Amino acid sequence: MAKVAFFLILIFSFRASCSLIECRKAGAIFVFGDSFFDPGNNNYIKTTTLDRANFWPYGVTYFKYPTGRFSDGRLISDFIAEYAKFPLMEPYLQSRNYHQVYHGANFASAGAGVLPETFQGAVIDLRTQLKYFKKEVNTARLIKKVGVFDSKTILSNAVYLFSIGTNDYISPFVLKNSSMLPSHREYVAMVIGNLTQVVRAIYKKGGRKFGFLNLGDLGCLPGLRILKQQNQLGGCFEEASTLAKLHNEALQNFLLEMKNHLTDFNHTLYDFNTYLRQILNRPSKYGFKEGKKACCGSGHFNGIFSCGGKREGMKEFEVCKNPNEFIFWDSYHLTESVYKRMAHQMWSGPSKGPYNLKQFFQCP
Ligand SMILES: *[C@@H]1O[C@H](CO)[C@@H](O)[C@H](O)[C@H]1NC(C)=O
Numbered sequence: 565m566a567k568v569a570f571f572l573i574l575i576f577s578f579r580a581s582c583s584l585i586e587c588r589k590a591g592a593i594f595v596f597g598d599s600f601f602d603p604g605n606n607n608y609i610k611t612t613t614l615d616r617a618n619f620w621p622y623g624v625t626y627f628k629y630p631t632g633r634f635s636d637g638r639l640i641s642d643f644i645a646e647y648a649k650f651p652l653m654e655p656y657l658q659s660r661n662y663h664q665v666y667h668g669a670n671f672a673s674a675g676a677g678v679l680p681e682t683f684q685g686a687v688i689d690l691r692t693q694l695k696y697f698k699k700e701v702n703t704a705r706l707i708k709k710v711g712v713f714d715s716k717t718i719l720s721n722a723v724y725l726f727s728i729g730t731n732d733y734i735s736p737f738v739l740k741n742s743s744m745l746p747s748h749r750e751y752v753a754m755v756i757g758n759l760t761q762v763v764r765a766i767y768k769k770g771g772r773k774f775g776f777l778n779l780g781d782l783g784c785l786p787g788l789r790i791l792k793q794q795n796q797l798g799g800c801f802e803e804a805s806t807l808a809k810l811h812n813e814a815l816q817n818f819l820l821e822m823k824n825h826l827t828d829f830n831h832t833l834y835d836f837n838t839y840l841r842q843i844l845n846r847p848s849k850y851g852f853k854e855g856k857k858a859c860c861g862s863g864h865f866n867g868i869f870s871c872g873g874k875r876e877g878m879k880e881f882e883v884c885k886n887p888n889e890f891i892f893w894d895s896y897h898l899t900e901s902v903y904k905r906m907a908h909q910m911w912s913g914p915s916k917g918p919y920n921l922k923q924f925f926q927c928p
């Protein structure tokens with residue numbers, strides 16, 4: 565008996581020391597994308613209040629002050645960092661207090677798309693985010709902190725999170741020049757083609773673990789619902805939802821292709837679309853009171869993007885008392901309550917890819 569116990573302790577301590585080494589390796593997240601992930605990078609660029617959320621009532625429930633996040637509180641990327649036991653991620657462009665341990669960087673920018681044409685001049689497009697990433701990992705910043713050898717390990721174990729595409733598909737409608745669009749399929753191919761180049765570039769730098777979200781039914785965002793003709797008002801704006809659907813199919817194929825062509829390429833794909841559709845169809849089942857109207861804004865469904873009263877020509881707005889009862893925070897964004905549930909599913913729930921995010925952070 566004593567012998568067995570001794571033996572078990574030996575095995576156990578051996579395993580524990582191995583996994584400690586592994587744990588130390590999986591220690592960084594690099595975040596790319598749009599307002600679903602932007603912690604306030606746009607506070608540091610030349611842009612307009614259309615792409616900023618650094619005024620009341622943004623941030624009102626969790627932070628109690630506006631951080632630049634397009635929600636009442638935290639975003640999906642904030643929860644993911646929290647689940648990984650990392651500190652809250654600051655915007656990359658904020659001059660930084662270095663933490664003791666390197667945990668990555670967040671390059672996301674509200675309004676950004678894959679294509680540089682998307683809200684051009686007002687956002688940090690994905691290609692520029694990639695440029696910042698290269699700067700972050702090539703230059704002194706990372707290497708000086710951890711050394712060349714460890715910086716390679718950090719990059720290959722890091723998780724690369726992407727929320728991107730929504731703005732490529734909504735900007736033509738928001739800017740009212742959708743007639744400029746090439747055919748839907750061509751446009752989606754352009755978006756995915758450019759996304760491929762960015763993902764390949766990160767792979768070349770050592771990135772192996774990628775986390776993607778697919779796109780929601782974009783036409784059901786309050787800001788797009790109001791684009792329907794007056795007499796049909798209420799339903800979703802189908803053309804935008806159709807683009808999202810095409811994108812989601814192409815995204816899944818793209819990820820399979822990456823997996824087939826790039827050795828050790830690993831990914832998760834969170835089904836944002838299905839979850840959003842579920843809660844929009846039956847808000848009360850999921851603990852929400854309102855699924856069409858945004859908490860903050862004006863006009864039908866609060867679909868006019870006036871939340872905060874700081875955007876040009878849009879001074880009037882209302883804000884609900886309890887954002888937790890709403891799915892949409894403003895005309896285009898979700899409440900913290902929704903982001904939290906999504907992050908939780910992305911972390912530990914089923915994925916359309918082979919893994920969920922938690923597995924990327926776990927010790928073998
Ligand atoms: C769409 O319209 C906006 C504003 O009117 C303009 O800045 C932009 O260049 C247009 N985009 C295209 C593709 O024509």
Ligand SMILES: *[C@@H]1O[C@H](CO)[C@@H](O)[C@H](O)[C@H]1NC(C)=O
Pocket residue numbers: 679680681753754755756757758
């Ligand atoms: C990337 O997007 C541009 C438009 O910004 C387009 O002309 C080009 O063909 C796209 N590249 C790929 C590889 O799809």
Ligand SMILES: *[C@@H]1O[C@H](CO)[C@@H](O)[C@H](O)[C@H]1NC(C)=O
Pocket residue numbers: 828829830919923924925
């Ligand atoms: C992908 O990630 C999972 C979970 O971390 C791991 O078990 C698996 O070996 C990885 N696959 C490849 C090809 O790296």
